[in-house]
Every structure is written in C-alpha cells, then in structure tokens.
Amino acid sequence: MAKTVEEVAEAMYNMIKDATGLKKLKATDLTKGIIEMFGDEVDKQICKDAIKQLVNSGRCVYTYFGGSFIELPHKEGAAND
C-alpha cells in the first residue's frame, strides 16, 4: 500500500536522527534510502514532499558544508553567538 507523506517524513526523520554525528545526509541519500526501505510503496515525488514537510515544520534544516545536507537543528561549533 502506498505510504503517506507523513509516514515517509517520519522514516526520513529517523534516518537523519540515526546518522547524526556519524554521517551528513543529502536529499539524494534520503530519497535512495526511503526507496530501498519501502520499494514500490513510494516514489521520488513523495520523498520530495516529505523533505519539504520536514524542513517547513522546522524539524530538520538545510546545512552547507561544501555541499547541501539535511540535518536536525543544532548549534554548531563554527557559529559565533
């Protein structure tokens, strides 16, 4: 059965949380990971929508370190007060 945007967003959120401190994930990593996890129950558009939902809600943020990544909001070492 096709997954909802909310279900995909939740699975993505968990992937990002599990990878925190180990590996920074890009949108493409999340999309590939979700397609591997749910197979035919998802497509690229639903992954796009799920990322949009995570970022618009503030649960995740875009970061830039040479390329763009999606991470949990945090205060980084480089940021001045």
Add this chain to the structure above:
Amino acid sequence: MAETKSQTPKLDELEKGRWPSFVKEIKTAAQKSPMAADLLGQLELSYNEKIGHWKHGGIVGVMGYGGGVIGRYSDVPDKFPNVSHFHTIRINQPAGWFYTSDALRKLCDIWERHGSGLTNMHGSTGDIIFLGTSTPHLEPIFSELTQAGFDLGGSGSDVRTPSCCVGPARCEWACYDTLALAYDLTMNYQDELHRPAFPYKFKFKMSGCPNDCVASIARADCSIIGTWRDSIQMDKDAVREYADRGMDIRSEVVDNCPAKCMDWDGKELHIDNSYCRRCMHCINIMPKALRPGKDRGAVVLLGSKAPIIEGALLSSVLMPFIKIEAPYRQIKDVIERIWDLWCEEGKNRERIGEFIQRVGLGNFLEAIDVEPVAEMVAHPRENPYVFYEEYFVEDEEEEKK
C-alpha cells in the same frame, strides 16, 4: 558618524590610482555602518597576517529554504565584534538585470536597515549580492524583500539563479528571447532553486547569440546559446561601403573566419554557409552588412565549470539546434531526465560535466534517451565514447553470410 576603529595603511594603498576601489567604497559605507568599519579592520589584519579570518558554512538560512544565504563568521570576533556574523545574501536578479530606480532604492533601504549597506551588483552568479548581516536579521530581510517583489537566489547543491544576457531587450543579435526563457526556468524550477536536492550545483545561463556575453560556455552546467541554421543575411552594398571606407575585408574578416568559408574578390563577399561555424566574427566586424540568419533558435550545451574539485571544463553540445518557444518543453524534458540520472548515479560534489566524463558520453546519452549526433564530437577521431551498435550487428550478419 561612527568612528573607524582601525588604521588601514595597507588597504589605503588600494585606493591609489584612477580605477574604482572597493576600499574607498567600504570606507564610505563605514561612515554610517559600524559593520563596514570593522570589515576594514579585519581585512587589514588579514593583509598583515597573510591569512583569511572568515569561517564559512553551517546552518544559516531562512525558514524552509536551503539556499540564498551563505553563512560567514569572523574568527576574531573579540577584535571586530560588528563582523562577528557577516552572512552573504543572494537575491534573484531580474532577467537581464533591468531595474526601476524605485526598486533599487527599496533594495538599498532594506539593506541599510538590516545589514552592512555593502552590495555587489552583481555577483558572478548573476545575483544581487548583499554582503554582511547577522543571523537575527535574516528573517526580517527575507520578509521585506518578498514584500518588495524579490526572492532569494540559489546557493549550495541546487539550481543556481538562472541568468541571461540582455537579449532582445537591447541587442539586435539576439536569436531568441533570453529574458523570457530565464524567467520561465526560474519560475518553473522554484523548488529546485530553493531546496537543494542535487549532488552539487547546477547553473543555467542563456546567451542570445554566439557572442555569449554571459560566458555561459565556460560557466554553466547548461548553456543555451542562440544561433541560426540558415544563411547569414548579407547586404552586398553595405559590404562594399565598408571596403570603400577603407576596411581591409580580406585581412580583417575573411582571413579570421575560423571555418575558412569566406571569400572576397575585391568586389563581392561570398560565404559558404554550409561550413559556417556561427562564430559571429564577421557579423561583429561588419554589423551594418551582415546579420544572423532568419531561421533562429539555440544550441544547448552541457557541462562547463570552473576548477573547484576537478579542473575547468567548457560546455559541449547536447542539442545542436532547437527552436526556443514557450513552454520550452523540449529543454525541460531533457533537463529533467538529466537531473533524474545525476541524482541517482552522481557522486557528492560531482558536477554534471564531471559525471559525463566519468560515465562516458555514450552511456550518458543512452541513459537520458538522446541520440548521438556528429556535433557532439569535440575533436574528430578523438571520440571513443559512441558505438553505433547497428553497424556491428550489420557486420556480424555480413560475416555469417
């Protein structure tokens, strides 16, 4: 008037001479802006120590967007507290960089309220660049910009703000409406522009003719350059007028034709248009006598980039000639197939040109469902990529007989 905190003998050297000086401009801004004053101090320190004092990157942006703000912090905030945060903002420029004076005033007012007042009109990406603000000002700037009809541009691994030459708005050589295409791509790819989803950046640049005033062939992942496929339009009387006024048509025009497809017998100019490379040289030299042909469109090229991870690349031909007409489906369809493949198979920080080099042009074309054509060959007898399988099949069948 805010006091300039630093003495800047090294920077002062850069004010000398007749050319414009960024130091002079920053000093002018420093009379009103403590941020600009501290910027001078930190720059002087960098010149003295021969080391940069900026830290880049991280989580800096506006809600929902992954591009448009480039985070920058000072690593000597105790010495220069006013540039402790000094983020850059990229703002999507209007196609062809046309503004009303009212729009420019609005931009400057917003920036004086929320940032250093220093701008770069325009950055090499084509965007309006606002240099230097702090994190708490980002959302207010964004909100005021959108109220004034502006939006942020691209940064990071996304579609960068599409940029184009002035095209038909001011230039008689434009072979298609660059402004309309730039605007359409910008509006159509808003998600791709603001929500980085690619292995790395992707730039569109559009030039109306092969003069390529936005240097798209050297700077864009996708260069769309105006051209024509019929014959150069010629006014023979105007050619003779150039000769009568002293132009040496043989040495200035004919001998510099890269295709060697022109001839001048002292009375008449002949062009073998089947060999013309559409380089614009002759047209630029004799603009009153020669014009691009009437059957106009564009060539779409892929893959140029400046040296970052790997060396520089120039774009190479993907579609030798297409008509450029709204809604531009032919360009969008192929670009979207390219993005799908690149997102699937591209490595982190691999530009599309590098990706094509890695997988091979033949495999790339097959995956995006584009037939190879002779114009894609950059140098004759040097293209090991494309195999015409049907010939092999024919050969094998011949051998079996």
